[in-house]
Amino acid sequence: MIKPGTSLLPAVLLFFTVTSEWMNSPLLAHDKTDVVILKNGDHVTGEIKSLQRGKLSLSTDSMGTVAIEWEDVARVTSQWDFEVETETGLKTFGSLAPAAEPQTMEIIGESSRNTLNQTSVVRLTQLEAGFWARLEGYVDLGFSFARANRATEWTLGGEATTRTEIRQLKTTFSSLFSDRKDVESNTRNVLTFDWTRFFLIDGW
Numbered sequence: 001m002i003k004p005g006t007s008l009l010p011a012v013l014l015f016f017t018v019t020s021e022w023m024n025s026p027l028l029a030h031d032k033t034d035v036v037i038l039k040n041g042d043h044v045t046g047e048i049k050s051l052q053r054g055k056l057s058l059s060t061d062s063m064g065t066v067a068i069e070w071e072d073v074a075r076v077t078s079q080w081d082f083e084v085e086t087e088t089g090l091k092t093f094g095s096l097a098p099a100a101e102p103q104t105m106e107i108i109g110e111s112s113r114n115t116l117n118q119t120s121v122v123r124l125t126q127l128e129a130g131f132w133a134r135l136e137g138y139v140d141l142g143f144s145f146a147r148a149n150r151a152t153e154w155t156l157g158g159e160a161t162t163r164t165e166i167r168q169l170k171t172t173f174s175s176l177f178s179d180r181k182d183v184e185s186n187t188r189n190v191l192t193f194d195w196t197r198f199f200l201i202d203g204w
Contacts, residue, residue: 032061034078048078051124076105085123086116136161151180168196
């Protein structure tokens with residue numbers, strides 16, 4: 001916790017710097033060994049960048065980066081780890097492999113193996129794409145002024161959360177600055193961290 005009257009900005013910057021180093025390896029391009037099999041039988045090899053808004057982004061050597069309609073994809077294979085999100089908001093983490101049944105895929109994590117209906121998957125994010133791609137949160141800024149006593153108040157607050165398959169780090173911060181005529185100005189800053197380690201059980 002940050003003591004009242006101290007600056008919040010250095011602590012916030014420290015959070016983003018330390019967290020990004022701790023949660024991820026350096027951002028490096030993957031080998032283009034991912035395989036995408038289309039429903040028409042075509043095979044395309046490259047690097048899966050992401051799946052967003054129904055488009056699978058694939059970087060290839062010969063065609064550059066191409067956008068493939070997700071509904072046209074029969075199977076995907078990648079040895080690299082991804083964050084996989086379904087239409088219900090469920091998130092799993094691991095490499096990608098085709099499952100036995102058509103239009104299904106297996107997500108192979110550090111300590112789990114999940115089978116998903118491919119049509120339910122709406123987002124793929126490379127874990128090595130890093131901290132910024134997986135960061136979720138919000139920031140609120142407020143200001144008020146009272147003419148009668150010339151009182152001003154600034155408020156700043158927010159929350160940021162990032163997660164891998166087995167770790168989650170969340171921070172919340174708030175800052176208040178108030179100033180009023182004939183009264184000493186007041187500053188209050190609070191910064192908290194919450195680290196969680198998940199223990200996964202097969203079949204759950």
